[in-house]
Amino acid sequence: MSRVVISFLGDPDKVGRAAYLIRGSKSILIDYGVELTKPPKFPILVPPRYIDLFILSHSHLDHIGAAPTLYLHGNIPALMTKPTLELGELLIKDFIKLSGEYLPYEYLDFMNLANNTHFLTYKKNFSINDVSITFLDAGHIPGSCQVIVEIDGKRILYTGDINTYDTRLQNVADLNYEEEFDAVIIESTYAADVHPPRKKLERLFVKTAEEVVEDGGIALVPAFAVGRSQEILLILYHRKFSYDITMDGMALEATKILLNNPGYIKNYKVLKKAFKKIRKVYRWKERKKIIKEPGLIIAPAGMLGGGAAVYYINKLYKDPKNAIFLVGYQAPGSPGRNLLEARKLKIEEREKEVVASIYYMQFSAHTDSNGLKKVLSSLRGDPKIYIVHGERRGREALYHIASEEYGFKAYVPMTGEKYEV
DSSP states (O other): OOOOEEEEOSOTTSSSOOEEEEESSSEEEEEEOOBOSSSOBOOOOOOGGGOSEEEOSOOSHHHHTTGGGGGSSOOOOEEEOHHHHHHHHHHHHHHHHHHGGGOSOOHHHHHHHHHTEEEOOTTOEEEETTEEEEEEEOSSSTTOEEEEEEETTEEEEEOOSOOOSOOSSOOOOOOOOOSOOSEEEEEOTBTTOOOOOHHHHHHHHHHHHHHHHHTTOEEEEEOOTTTHHHHHHHHHHHTTOOSOEEEETHHHHHHHHHHTOGGGSSOHHHHHHHHHHSEEEOSHHHHHHHTTSOEEEEESOTTSSSSHHHHHHHHHTTOTTOEEEEOSOOOTTSHHHHHHHHSEEEETTEEEEOOSEEEEOOOOSSOBHHHHHHHHHHOOSOOEEEEESSOHHHHHHHHHIIIIISOOOEEOOOTTOEEEO
C-alpha cells in the first residue's frame, strides 16, 4: 500500500491561496486559489500530468483563481458542485477583466476546466480507480462543500471554508461524520474570535442603515458578489427595511445563478421575492441617478479592491450623512482593512480621509472559535489536525484548542511542507 502524503502548496498562513495535494497511489489536488494582490500570488506549481483528479470546494477566487493554469495543456478530470462551476465562471471572467495582464491563462482555459468537470451533489459518492470522494455541505456559500477523500486505506477530511451557524441564505454545515478520519485539514479564519449573536447584529445593521437614510444619507454596503450580497438582501427583506434598496455589479448575475440552483439555497422563494423588489443597476448612467437620493446600495467588491463599490465610495466619502457598512472579512493590505484601521482610502491615486461614517458588521460565512470546537467535537477517531486558512493569530488559537482541549495531534503547516498521514 502506498504512503499517503499531504502537501501544502498555497499559503496556509493567510486567508487566501488555498491548495492541497494528497498523494498516494493517485494524486488528488483540492483547490488552487490565488492571493488577491497585484500581481496575484499563486500556489506552488503542480505539473498537470502528475494530477489524477482536481476538486474544487467552492467558487471564491482564493480557492479557484489559479485553477485554469492546470488546463493550459491538460484534461484533468475535475469534481465540484454545479453552482461552484457557474459562480466560478462569473468570478473568473471578472478576474481576467481586472487582472488579465498578470494572469498566465485566458478564459478558454477556464472553459477547458468546465469541459472536464463532473458534478457531484452532497452525500453522493464519486470513485476514480481506488479513490473515493464524498461531498458534505460546508454551509459557507451555495454549492460549497467539505471533501472526504478515501485513498489507500486512509480517510481525509478537508473542511474547506465552513460555517456552523444558520444564516438567511444557507443551512449550517453538515457535521454528521459517519466514520473515523486519519487526517483533517481545517480552516481557522476566525478561530481566535467569537461572532456576535446573529439576530442582534441584524437588528443593529438594519436600524443603523435606516437612520442613515432617514437623515438624508446613502448607506453603501460593499459586499462579496457571491453569498454576502444575497445574505444582506435577505436580512433587509426579513427585517422589513423600509427604504429603497439598490443592487449593482456582479451581485446581480450571482443572484440569478443562485436562483437557477434552488436546491443549494435555504429559501428559494424568499430570495426570489426579495430580488424582485429591489432596484437593479446595469449601466454607469443609472449609477449617477442612484447617488442623488437617499437609500441603500449593495455593491461588490467586499474589500473595496474593485467593482461598483469603488465608484460609489468615490462619490460618497466626503459627506458625513453617508455611511459605509463593511460586512465581511477585510484582508491585511486590502483597501477595506485600511479604511477600518486608518479611515483612509486611495481616491484618484491619492490617499484621502473618509468623512462618511464607517461601520463594521461581521456577517461572516466562516464559523468562529465556538463553531470550530463543534467541528472538532464531531470528529470520530483520532485524526491528525492540519490547521490552515487563517492569519497567524487564528491558527495558533486553533492549534491550542485542538491539542490542549481535545487532545488531537495538531500541526500548523507552512507553504511547501509535506506530512505523511
